[in-house]
Amino acid sequence: MAELAGNLLVAQSGGPTAVINASLAGVIQEAGRHECIEEIYGGSNGILGVLNEDLIDINDQKAKTIAGLRYTPAAALGTCRYKIDFKKKPDQAARDMDRLFEVFQAHNIRYFFYIGGNDSQDTSHKIHDEAVKRAYDLRMIGVPKTIDNDLPHTDSCPGYGSVIKYNAATVMEVGLDVGGMATDDGSCCIVEVMGRSAGWIAAGSVLAKRAPADPPHIVLLPEVPFQEDKFLAKVKEVVESHHYCIVVVGEGAKDAQGHELGADKTRLDAFGHPILSGAAEELAEIVQGKLELKTRTVKLGYAQRAAAHFASATDADNAHACGVAAVKAAVEGQSGFMVKIVRDAGPNGSIKWTTGLQPLADIANVEHFIPRDWISEDGFLPNEKFVEYARPLIEGEVKFPLEGGLPKYVALDKARIEKKLPPRA
């Protein structure tokens, strides 16, 4: 494969995570090692910034700032939920694609790394196909990122280990709090976590359990249809044993008819999915109303995916490695792949993490769910198979500097590259 000289573009997409910037740091740091990569640009707010020719100059950032991205949560370049939608808006999508390649051409972009989840890998796949069709020499590599852990073919998704580490610590702490207050009357606390279709995030809270009596006592997964009567019977049973019950519910938990517990159908997000809010509140009303049990709720929301103050070092290292591997693969001539994380068993139960490549065609719009045999028979808890899978993902703590008792995160200097094109129509 002939060496391809040109500029590099990297962008971040979708919901941020505690380690999405670690992948960005990996891309930038590895890019600096290859002479064929001339300039490094960042898309401001994902693909939207590329369409708007709104490009951030990465070349003059301080090395210290780039290093700081390894412990700084959220999307340092900015992110977006804009989708190039060939199905629903084919004309707009065609115009968008033309514009993207105008921007690539104008700035001699030859390397494009898109850090994102399912929708973004789909976008990356389409861009790769278009580049081939247009005979535009582009190395397009997707870098995985999603707290939802629902990308196929990769062992796990960067962002996932950190969100479940934080959530499990929270469930452990909330459990001590509620357990310490529990008297004969009993009480219940419902912790709502993210996760729309797949229950990976909710399931991860089971890592808080070191003994059978420990919380969480019930984990409601979207993979197992919610049945109110069985759920209430289980809460009652737990409270009779322990005087309190900690329930973790994924925001996407639904019943057999597909009705999402927390759906507010009056509001849709940019991808047309109904906005979910209030699974915990709805459950609390059920428990309080039907069992007359004091019930409180916790809704961690964005706090869980941004909680870099208790992020997983394994997750951050894997996220960084994905960024590095993406650049290496591209420089070696690869295009049209997503980097994936590979788990290899080492000696004495240790794990060796490496990366691999998977064609983007295999990734786009495929969702990866928790296997049914990783969930207890009654459906209320992930089992040992899940724990064996998830436990290594939360190992180690990311170190970060503090100032005045709070984390000292970094911010990129957002100096823009001079525009060369007329504004987007």
Added chain:
Amino acid sequence: MAELAGNLLVAQSGGPTAVINASLAGVIQEAGRHECIEEIYGGSNGILGVLNEDLIDINDQKAKTIAGLRYTPAAALGTCRYKIDFKKKPDQAARDMDRLFEVFQAHNIRYFFYIGGNDSQDTSHKIHDEAVKRAYDLRMIGVPKTIDNDLPHTDSCPGYGSVIKYNAATVMEVGLDVGGMATDDGSCCIVEVMGRSAGWIAAGSVLAKRAPADPPHIVLLPEVPFQEDKFLAKVKEVVESHHYCIVVVGEGAKDAQGHELGADKTRLDAFGHPILSGAAEELAEIVQGKLELKTRTVKLGYAQRAAAHFASATDADNAHACGVAAVKAAVEGQSGFMVKIVRDAGPNGSIKWTTGLQPLADIANVEHFIPRDWISEDGFLPNEKFVEYARPLIEGEVKFPLEGGLPKYVALDKARIEKKLPPRA
């Protein structure tokens, strides 16, 4: 003052905190240094355990477990919300008081340390008065504890520094998350924190702000009546400047008529206060409805007060010092006081923390609010005076052991003392 020989009882009351066990450790460790203190007992679930003669044997706990209480959140002895209510239930209260002294007598309790907030200091005060009236030789000292920071006469309350440290880190992280997603459409995120009458907890989130543009952009305090039109104008102004707006709201925020934003008046807690839930949800509906601005909510709930994984070392040290000081004062013959935290200016802006004693009569049922001149003129942010007060309280991080990527907290062995009395009537 003649030396008083006898047994020690310590109990925890009300909502737990990240450092209430540090005070317990202080009591136990200091008690071990005084020969006049013979046995150490813990009340199981606060005063309720004392009434039920349900006493935990502390003498045989491992020193390592006691040391571990310094970093273990929530109430290791168990806590309760039971109130000896002389106003509303005078007959029951009189019976309770008789029973307490029967238990004290039966177990030769001569030292009683009650770790708690406003209601518990009131209970301690009444017990002290009763002991004097009954000529029962008892050293009764209250140990302050409340995330609400609303006890008077003390510089601050153990538990407060830790809750605002965690909340401020969370607001910082959620701000990065939402800010990184912000595009021209703008967005808003509302973080609901605890705090019923006083706004100390909500105010503490302002420590996340290192520059004027940083979140939180608006902090709604119960001390400043909520005005919807002014609030919406402020949100609009912030979004026009920064593309996003982070609002922190205390669960007790209310309008000029005293209507609490998040009150669910159909439910009352054990003290007869309406249960608060949903201030953030109500605000989100207002913002989304009136400004057509994408709005999300975070409700930290119990997670904030139990978050020992990011607790303040200053707070934990002060909590421990309060426990130590309580025992020292009692051994020296004092009774009827609450330990208070005293802040002394040291060289170069440093602070020397000490403790003092305040008569319980000065504490009970007095609530301490944020001075109006610590809040900005428009009422939407605590000002520099508040920051100067609060910043030192979050300094330093509590170290804790980890196992498998999660905190390794300790639990007391709950072996009970043999009962000597017939069951409580």
